[in-house]
Amino acid sequence: MIVRFLMPGLQFLRDALGRQLHLLPLVVVLGLASAALEGAGIGLIIPMLGIIAGSDDSPALSGISAIFQQVGSEFDKGDRLLALAVAILALIVLKNLLAFANTIVTNFIYGKASHSIRSALANQLLRIGYPFFLQQNPGRLLNIVSNESWRASDAIQTVLAAMVNASAAVILLAFLLLLSWQMTLFVALGLILVQVAHAALSATLKGPSRSVTSFNSELAVRMLHLVHAGRLIRVFGQEDREKVAFDSASDSVRHAAFVLQTRQGILPPLTEVLHSALFLAAVVGAWSVGVSFPVIVAFVVLLYRLQPHVRALQMSWSQIQGWSGSLEEVRWLLDSSDKPKPPAGSKPIEGLHRDITFDRVTFRYPDLEERPVVLRAASFGIRRGRSTALIGRSGAGKTTIVNLLCRFVEPDEGRILIDGVPLDQIAPGEWRRQIAVASQDLELVDGTIFENITYGQAATVAEVKRAAVLAEAHSFIETLPQGYQTVVGYRGASLSAGQRQRIALARALVRDPAILILDEATNAVDGLSEAAIVETLKLRAGRRTTIVISHHRSTISFCDDVVVLGAGRVKSQTPLADVGSLSMDQLYEHEAERQG
Numbered sequence: 001m002i003v004r005f006l007m008p009g010l011q012f013l014r015d016a017l018g019r020q021l022h023l024l025p026l027v028v029v030l031g032l033a034s035a036a037l038e039g040a041g042i043g044l045i046i047p048m049l050g051i052i053a054g055s056d057d058s059p060a061l062s063g064i065s066a067i068f069q070q071v072g073s074e075f076d077k078g079d080r081l082l083a084l085a086v087a088i089l090a091l092i093v094l095k096n097l098l099a100f101a102n103t104i105v106t107n108f109i110y111g112k113a114s115h116s117i118r119s120a121l122a123n124q125l126l127r128i129g130y131p132f133f134l135q136q137n138p139g140r141l142l143n144i145v146s147n148e149s150w151r152a153s154d155a156i157q158t159v160l161a162a163m164v165n166a167s168a169a170v171i172l173l174a175f176l177l178l179l180s181w182q183m184t185l186f187v188a189l190g191l192i193l194v195q196v197a198h199a200a201l202s203a204t205l206k207g208p209s210r211s212v213t214s215f216n217s218e219l220a221v222r223m224l225h226l227v228h229a230g231r232l233i234r235v236f237g238q239e240d241r242e243k244v245a246f247d248s249a250s251d252s253v254r255h256a257a258f259v260l261q262t263r264q265g266i267l268p269p270l271t272e273v274l275h276s277a278l279f280l281a282a283v284v285g286a287w288s289v290g291v292s293f294p295v296i297v298a299f300v301v302l303l304y305r306l307q308p309h310v311r312a313l314q315m316s317w318s319q320i321q322g323w324s325g326s327l328e329e330v331r332w333l334l335d336s337s338d339k340p341k342p343p344a345g346s347k348p349i350e351g352l353h354r355d356i357t358f359d360r361v362t363f364r365y366p367d368l369e370e371r372p373v374v375l376r377a378a379s380f381g382i383r384r385g386r387s388t389a390l391i392g393r394s395g396a397g398k399t400t401i402v403n404l405l406c407r408f409v410e411p412d413e414g415r416i417l418i419d420g421v422p423l424d425q426i427a428p429g430e431w432r433r434q435i436a437v438a439s440q441d442l443e444l445v446d447g448t449i450f451e452n453i454t455y456g457q458a459a460t461v462a463e464v465k466r467a468a469v470l471a472e473a474h475s476f477i478e479t480l481p482q483g484y485q486t487v488v489g490y491r492g493a494s495l496s497a498g499q500r501q502r503i504a505l506a507r508a509l510v511r512d513p514a515i516l517i518l519d520e521a522t523n524a525v526d527g528l529s530e531a532a533i534v535e536t537l538k539l540r541a542g543r544r545t546t547i548v549i550s551h552h553r554s555t556i557s558f559c560d561d562v563v564v565l566g567a568g569r570v571k572s573q574t575p576l577a578d579v580g581s582l583s584m585d586q587l588y589e590h591e592a593e594r595q596g
């Protein structure tokens with residue numbers, strides 16, 4: 001069981017430490033050296049006490065005690081006492097200098113390891129296959145990044161502290177051994193027994209630790225909800241209900257954490273009592289077998305100094321057990337083996353030359369218990385330089401087609417061909433550079449309007465203004481006191497929905513993409529502005545490819561072709577001119593004759 005717990009933990013530690021791994025020997029060496037200095041300082045108490053007690057030439061001493069006993073024996077008593085005091089002080093100063101150096105090294109490693117865990121989590125969230133986000137609760141992810149990653153970092157700091165404490169314990173035990181191997185054997189056996197009891201109790205911390213983690217995830221979900229749904233909650237007067245739900249989630253965390261902390265809290269007093277009993281027994285035993293007074297004192301002082309290290313070691317173990325739920329969560333997110341892969345493909349691509357073909361594409365969203373078919377053998381084409389309207393009733397699968405085109409998701413059956421090349425063979429980064437999407441789902445970033453428009457494409461002020469003019473955004477931006485430097489707030493909260501959409505459209509247009517996708521991109525824009533935007537889009541005709549999704553007849557009025565989706569199927573694909581007289585509802589029902 002210990003191996004099962006340790007092995008992934010060690011792997012995780014190695015990954016988190018990265019290049020700092022080579023500093024670990026330094027931590028151990030500094031720990032050993034400072035403990036050796038401490039042991040030597042304590043050893044010098046033997047001749048000091050010998051002088052004070054008048055037994056400095058005691059022949060009863062042997063081994064290391066005898067060596068310490070000889071230190072400075074050539075001096076007279078007064079000078080010797082002084083010299084010993086100075087030597088002890090020098091050793092203490094040196095030991096603390098080394099301990100300080102070790103603190104700096106361990107803090108440096110801890111900082112780097114914490115950063116590398118956070119950075120690895122961010123990297124994973126950025127690179128992971130998009131379907132992951134369709135399956136996971138954002139609260140769980142937020143909790144891992146904002147909460148559990150800190151505990152994982154703390155676990156690393158605890159491991160580093162444990163290494164220092166283990167080094168000190170080994171050296172102090174070695175000194176004890178040299179002073180009296182019988183007493184040391186007795187103490188070591190006792191320590192092992194205490195450790196067994198401690199480990200058994202620590203093992204019971206894993207369950208409560210997992211509970212804390214899972215309740216923390218639920219609390220993060222509620223927090224996200226309060227932040228995002230502020231308007232919804234108020235408009236429906238659900239403040240009291242939300243308060244009850246939040247308090248209940250928060251109280252569950254409190255209760256789970258209390259259970260965990262109570263169990264953890266038993267360990268320090270228990271180990272202190274057991275250690276004290278053990279050390280007292282060692283002293284009484286030493287006295288009863290006739291160990292000399294200075295040696296007993298040195299032994300007791302060494303034991304006294306050893307005790308915090310051993311206790312800290314044991315506490316490290318229980319702390320890490322207490323964080324096991326957090327470590328499991330962080331390891332789970334960092335583990336790519338059970339996550340959707342990012343889209344593959346390596347063929348280069350430069351623009352669209354002929355067409356995009358959906359060839360009998362069938363698709364279901366992943367990992368739902370019942371996965372309804374969203375697209376059923378859907379076949380249609382989008383020709384280069386033309387504008388294609390994708391229409392259909394709500395839920396028909398229009399946005400899903402955009403998701404497939406952007407390779408957020410992959411078809412279950414059938415193929416998407418770009419100029420005859422299967423899309424899944426094309427380098428996804430290069431392909432996405434050919435596309436720009438303006439969609440009601442793609443929010444603004446917290447920054448200035450200028451930063452938002454240039455989010456996906458570095459551009460000059462003139463280029464940004466030109467895109468804003470095309471997107472009918474320039475005139476309202478000019479009226480803002482800060483103009484293009486206006487900060488839009490989180491998700492563009494300080495702008496109206498129509499203003500946000502126009503900035504999002506400018507962001508797409510500034511890329512001057514080979515393929516422009518507008519997914520309900522102007523549904524909040526007023527009629528006049530929309531008419532002007534449609535004129536802009538007409539200008540692209542013949543030069544660039546445009547895909548428009550909208551429920552508004554006016555928005556698709558400039559399109560060349562229309563693809564009608566219904567019940568997961570492509571009902572018809574036809575030039576818009578051929579069905580120009582039909583209303584939107586009639587278009588939704590329009591079936592290609594050949595499919596009749």
Ligand SMILES: Nc1ncnc2c1ncn2[C@@H]1O[C@H](COP(=O)(O)OP(=O)(O)OP(=O)(O)O)[C@@H](O)[C@H]1O
Binds near residue numbers: 392394397400
């Ligand atoms: N992330 C998802 N997970 C599971 N099912 C989804 C997901 N997104 C969409 N669906 C389902 O896929 C179907 C098509 O959704 P899609 O968003 O493509 O429709 P749409 O035609 O764009 O609708 P609308 O006009 O309302 O925007 C719907 O039945 C929807 O319930």
